[in-house]
Each structure stands twice: as C-alpha cells, then as structure tokens.
Amino acid sequence: MATNGTPTRWADEVDEEHQQQEQQPPAAAAAAAADDSDDDGPPPGFEKPSAGAAAGAAADALAGSLKVSEEPPVDDPDLSIRAERLIDDGPGEIKTVVADSTMYTSAKTFEELGLSQELLQGLYTEMKFERPSRIQAHNGSGKTTCFTLGMLGRVDTQLQAPQALCVCPTRELVVQNQMVLERMGKFTGITCTSTAAADYAMSRRTRIHDQVIIGTHGKLRDWMQKRVLDVRSIRILVFDEADEMLKQDAFADDTVRMIKQLRAANPQIQILLFSATFNERVKRFAQKIVPDANQVFIPKEELSLDVIKQYRVCCPRGADKVKVLKDMIFPLCEKLGQTIIFVRTRETARSLHAVMEKEGHKCTSIEGGMDKQARDKVVKEFRDGTTKILISTDVLSRGFDVTQVTLVINFDVPVERDLQTPAFETYLHRIGRSGRFGRKGAAFNLVTGDAERRVVDEIQAYFKHDIPEVPYDDEDQFVSVLKKAGLTGDDA
DNA sequence: AAAAAAT
Structure with a gap:
C-alpha cells in the first residue's frame, strides 16, 4: 500500500482521519498478501481479500500509467469497509482498495506501462519476460519485478542523484534485489548501489550519486545522518517484506522514522509496501503511517x-x-x-x-x-x-x-x-x-x-x-x- | 531468553 505525501500526518501522532489527496503524482500501489487474519482471531477466511498484488495492476500503477475507472469511488472514511472493486477478470479475483479517485486496471503488455525502450529491452532480453504476469506469491519474482520496475521507471536518467530507495530486512535480500535490478535495468544506464556492496568498497566519505539505493535500514540511517546519502531527490520509497518492517518488536521504529524523514524532504514521495503476508494488526498499523493507500490483493488460494x-x-x-x-x-x-x-x-x-x-x-x-x-x-x-x-x-x-x-x-x-x-x-x-x-x-x-x-x-x-x-x-x-x-x- | 541491522 502506499500514498501520496501528507507530510505532517503520521503514525502515532495522528488519528486515522483521512485527508484530501492530491492527484499528482499517482498514489502508489500496495502488494499485500496472503495471511490476512488477526493474530488472536480465528483462521483466515477465504472471502477476505488478501495475498499479493497483480504484477500487471501494480506495475501499471507504479509506472504511472493509471487508468481511471468510470465509476466513482465510494467515499467512506473507513478504509476497511471502503469499496473494493475488482480490476482483474482473470482466475482468482485480484482486489484493490483505492484511497482516492484513482483506479487501476491491469496491463496486458509491458508497452502499456509507458516504459522506456531501454527498460523494455531489459525485460525482454535480459529477464526473458514476455508480458506482465500476475503477482504470484510462489514465484517471488512477481513482487520483486513489480517494485523493481517501479523504481527503474521513475528514475530520471538525466539526473545523477539518488531517486529510488529500497529498504529490506536482511543483507541477503539487499544483495538479491540489487542483482535483479541491475539485470532488469541493464540497458537503461541507471546506476545502483547497496549497503551490502558498500562493505566491499572503500569507506564512504563522498556523496552517493547512484540513482537507485538498496539497503538495510541500519546502514541507510547511518548514511542519511552522515549526509552521504542525500534524500532530497528521492521520489520513490519501497519496503520489501513490509509487514516485517512494520512489526512492533522489530523494525517498526526505524521504518517510521525513515518514512518521516523522507517525506519531510519530499512530500510527494511515493511509498510502496510489499509482502506476501499482511496480518490485520500490521495492516492497521500500515494504514496509520500510510493512510489513503491504494491496496492490491490477490486471493490466498494463489499462495x-x-x-x-x-x-x-x-x-x-x-x-x-x-x-x-x-x-x-x-x-x-x-x-x-x-x-x-x-x-x-x-x-x-x-x-x-x-x-x-x-x-x-x-x-x-x-x-x-x-x-x-x-x-x-x-x-x-x-x-x-x-x-x-x-x-x-x-x-x-x-x-x-x-x-x-x-x-x-x-x-x-x-x-x-x-x-x-x-x-x-x-x-x-x-x-x-x-x-x-x-x-x-x-x-x-x-x-x-x-x-x-x-x-x-x-x-x-x-x-x-x-x-x-x-x-x-x-x-x-x-x-x-x-x-x-x-x-x-x-x-x- | 529470537532473529533480523548497526554503531
């Protein structure tokens, strides 16, 4: 889930009151997921929307080529009972919850996403993809493809400064995501660095000029404090395994702090939370820090x-x-x-x-x-x-x-x-x-x-x-x- | 009384 910038509104400092959202740039999409039940509740019901997002739909959203639905959204302040509209007629209904008048549809081809030729080339020749797939929790590359495409698609190749940031819970995921991004972006000329790669480089004194940054939060925070990482140009912020990143006894504090800091630097920042699992408690918390999020779910059956x-x-x-x-x-x-x-x-x-x-x-x-x-x-x-x-x-x-x-x-x-x-x-x-x-x-x-x-x-x-x-x-x-x-x- | 990150 994700949202437009609402700079001063947030987390524990605010209530769940929803604000008028700006229309540009588009609010981001959420790839949520499988596990949908409350910790103390009964087993999850299959009738509830859950599970990861459709790659087509979410990538569509990420690439900013949103298509607006004819029917107006139901204006209900309570996200949980907000209208859920089906946007994919494929097997296993993919559901979305949108926070403003934005409506997503799923893309059948990569061309519909308005991506650059170089990025398309990476998808076809390097990744060997033919067309957007639904996000499948079992394949793993669905979600990764989605947010990687989102980051690459949003980078202004003319601007040599950090523009996309991806935060992961472990070093191993950082390394993995960097590998995927470098493959997919092979022909774009977009530069990338990570907190893991930095361990093998010389110690960082000078500013980072790479356009995409992938890292674990500890070192990212360190970089931000030391001003090695200038966040002013960052326009898209991705959390991989977002439910883990928002868990109270885990990374929640760091995540909240980082979102706050980046929003202060750029109120328009697009935030994306991806995971195969989002239990109710984490979902509620996520809705607090990122209110008015657009949410995309795939059914648990497809896990x-x-x-x-x-x-x-x-x-x-x-x-x-x-x-x-x-x-x-x-x-x-x-x-x-x-x-x-x-x-x-x-x-x-x-x-x-x-x-x-x-x-x-x-x-x-x-x-x-x-x-x-x-x-x-x-x-x-x-x-x-x-x-x-x-x-x-x-x-x-x-x-x-x-x-x-x-x-x-x-x-x-x-x-x-x-x-x-x-x-x-x-x-x-x-x-x-x-x-x-x-x-x-x-x-x-x-x-x-x-x-x-x-x-x-x-x-x-x-x-x-x-x-x-x-x-x-x-x-x-x-x-x-x-x-x-x-x-x-x-x-x- | 775990694991994950970092200084």
Missing part, C-alpha cells in the same frame, strides 16, 4: 500452499531429529534439488552444522551472527549449487530466492517469541523457499513432544491444509512421499 507438499515427522526424542536428517534427508538430498533446514536459534544453526559435518555430511550454515563476508560466501556457494544443503535461522526465511530449492525442513517448527504460539507467517515464508517459479516443493516438519505437535496442528488448521505424518524411521515411506511430491523427477 500455492498446495503445490508444496507438507508433512510432519514425529521423532520420539530430540536426538531422532538428527537421525532423520542423517538417515533420510541427507542421502535423499543428493538426488534431489537443494534443501534449506530452518532452525530457531543461531546456536542450533552452529551446533547442528558441526554435528553433521563431524559425521561427514557436507552442508553449510548461516545465521545473523556470522561476519558478512562469511554470509556472502555461504549464500554464493548455495546459489552456485556448490552446496546442496543449507542450515539457516530465519535470516533466510523471507524472500530468499534460489530456484533449485525443492525441500524445506523445519528442524524447529516456527514459533513466536513466547515459544508456544505458532509463527504462521514465518511458516508460510519458510516453506515458500521451495517450489519457486511454479516448481515442485516439499516441506518436512520435525516434531518432538506435545508442544511441537500442537504447533503443527494449529498451523494445519490455520491454513486449512493437511500436514500428514511420515514415520521417522521408514526410508521407503520417505522415498514414496518425495516421489508423490514430484521431487524425484529430473525437472526438480
């Missing part, structure tokens, strides 16, 4: 939870989890694609890695406590396919896109801080690391004890999706389950 086969493996003792990895997963992994094993703590990542290595099982591990060069190396080797199995904390649970990943193991089932409440969103993001780009994927949840079993039961009920059991000591069953999930084929 493709069903293309990822999910199982539970009940292990009598904790030690049996390691046994399952050694006896079942690792031997089978050799034949499959790549695997990510998610654990809850940094310490588990380290120790599990050590145990597997000691037994001669080749794998790597990553967690936020490692030094940056080491993290980069682990990720690079995994992307190259040099390593097949990666043990990770939730540092990689969101957005990390490696096409070859077919298997996700929840060595620890995802729980909230209280260690009891299932972390539904984290679960969805984790298993979404497999089955990228419409490929096959499977997820195994290793379960020991009642508490963990309960967590899996709740996740199963929440997503209305069965998580059947596979015996922990029956290799034949594992093989047949993987075959059923379509992972044993060569196309995995």
Whole structure:
C-alpha cells in the first residue's frame, strides 16, 4: 500500500482521519498478501481479500500509467469497509482498495506501462519476460519485478542523484534485489548501489550519486545522518517484506522514522509496501503511517500452499531429529534439488552444522551472527549449487530466492517469541523457499513432544491444509512421499 | 531468553 505525501500526518501522532489527496503524482500501489487474519482471531477466511498484488495492476500503477475507472469511488472514511472493486477478470479475483479517485486496471503488455525502450529491452532480453504476469506469491519474482520496475521507471536518467530507495530486512535480500535490478535495468544506464556492496568498497566519505539505493535500514540511517546519502531527490520509497518492517518488536521504529524523514524532504514521495503476508494488526498499523493507500490483493488460494507438499515427522526424542536428517534427508538430498533446514536459534544453526559435518555430511550454515563476508560466501556457494544443503535461522526465511530449492525442513517448527504460539507467517515464508517459479516443493516438519505437535496442528488448521505424518524411521515411506511430491523427477 | 541491522 502506499500514498501520496501528507507530510505532517503520521503514525502515532495522528488519528486515522483521512485527508484530501492530491492527484499528482499517482498514489502508489500496495502488494499485500496472503495471511490476512488477526493474530488472536480465528483462521483466515477465504472471502477476505488478501495475498499479493497483480504484477500487471501494480506495475501499471507504479509506472504511472493509471487508468481511471468510470465509476466513482465510494467515499467512506473507513478504509476497511471502503469499496473494493475488482480490476482483474482473470482466475482468482485480484482486489484493490483505492484511497482516492484513482483506479487501476491491469496491463496486458509491458508497452502499456509507458516504459522506456531501454527498460523494455531489459525485460525482454535480459529477464526473458514476455508480458506482465500476475503477482504470484510462489514465484517471488512477481513482487520483486513489480517494485523493481517501479523504481527503474521513475528514475530520471538525466539526473545523477539518488531517486529510488529500497529498504529490506536482511543483507541477503539487499544483495538479491540489487542483482535483479541491475539485470532488469541493464540497458537503461541507471546506476545502483547497496549497503551490502558498500562493505566491499572503500569507506564512504563522498556523496552517493547512484540513482537507485538498496539497503538495510541500519546502514541507510547511518548514511542519511552522515549526509552521504542525500534524500532530497528521492521520489520513490519501497519496503520489501513490509509487514516485517512494520512489526512492533522489530523494525517498526526505524521504518517510521525513515518514512518521516523522507517525506519531510519530499512530500510527494511515493511509498510502496510489499509482502506476501499482511496480518490485520500490521495492516492497521500500515494504514496509520500510510493512510489513503491504494491496496492490491490477490486471493490466498494463489499462495500455492498446495503445490508444496507438507508433512510432519514425529521423532520420539530430540536426538531422532538428527537421525532423520542423517538417515533420510541427507542421502535423499543428493538426488534431489537443494534443501534449506530452518532452525530457531543461531546456536542450533552452529551446533547442528558441526554435528553433521563431524559425521561427514557436507552442508553449510548461516545465521545473523556470522561476519558478512562469511554470509556472502555461504549464500554464493548455495546459489552456485556448490552446496546442496543449507542450515539457516530465519535470516533466510523471507524472500530468499534460489530456484533449485525443492525441500524445506523445519528442524524447529516456527514459533513466536513466547515459544508456544505458532509463527504462521514465518511458516508460510519458510516453506515458500521451495517450489519457486511454479516448481515442485516439499516441506518436512520435525516434531518432538506435545508442544511441537500442537504447533503443527494449529498451523494445519490455520491454513486449512493437511500436514500428514511420515514415520521417522521408514526410508521407503520417505522415498514414496518425495516421489508423490514430484521431487524425484529430473525437472526438480 | 529470537532473529533480523548497526554503531
């Protein structure tokens, strides 16, 4: 979701009263998403609009080639009951909530978006895209394409100053998004830098002249304070994994501060919040800081939870989890694609890695406590396919896109801080690391004890999706389950 | 008593 500038209105300082919006430039689009239910509420209802945005529609909005609907918007101050109008007649209704008279339609071709020849060339020859696709939560490149296109499309190539800013929750996402942007913008001559790339460059004293900046908020804030990053020309601000960026016990303060600062410098700034998940609490908060946002949702059905086969493996003792990895997963992994094993703590990542290595099982591990060069190396080797199995904390649970990943193991089932409440969103993001780009994927949840079993039961009920059991000591069953999930084929 | 970022 996003909005026009309303410089002095914001967050906790203001109420949800809505202001008259200016018409130019257009308010931005939101790619929201999957998880739509309140934390303390019942499982999400399918009737509600949720899930990520349509690439066509949102990219359309981003490129500023908005088409206005004939019917006037319903003027209701309460966003939640504001009229939702269908703008896409394709399968699975894409819904929008607009904050002013702007209406979006979806573009059928990239040409409709009013993009430059150079940008079109990047889409066709570099990215190998043929036409705008709907944003698909399972493919990951849908949302990324959308905001990357939005940033590239808004840059004035004649102005050599920072004009687009993208904020991400992790270093790995920064690197990934920069790679995509540089590919897509290959022929545009648009320059880009990131906080991750800066770690390998000389220390920054002089002003940044690159037109697109991608970064994690800590260093971005540092750059802004030191005036290394001049924000006066920034006209578009993107938050990737925006619900994470707005979580109260996480990045919310930094995000709010940054929005405030950038708005002060440029009241007209376009703000975009993207995620595959937006629970009600985060959505409400987002509507406070970015009131009058235009919102775009795709239905939960398209989150493709069903293309990822999910199982539970009940292990009598904790030690049996390691046994399952050694006896079942690792031997089978050799034949499959790549695997990510998610654990809850940094310490588990380290120790599990050590145990597997000691037994001669080749794998790597990553967690936020490692030094940056080491993290980069682990990720690079995994992307190259040099390593097949990666043990990770939730540092990689969101957005990390490696096409070859077919298997996700929840060595620890995802729980909230209280260690009891299932972390539904984290679960969805984790298993979404497999089955990228419409490929096959499977997820195994290793379960020991009642508490963990309960967590899996709740996740199963929440997503209305069965998580059947596979015996922990029956290799034949594992093989047949993987075959059923379509992972044993060569196309995995 | 987690993880994510940074100084």
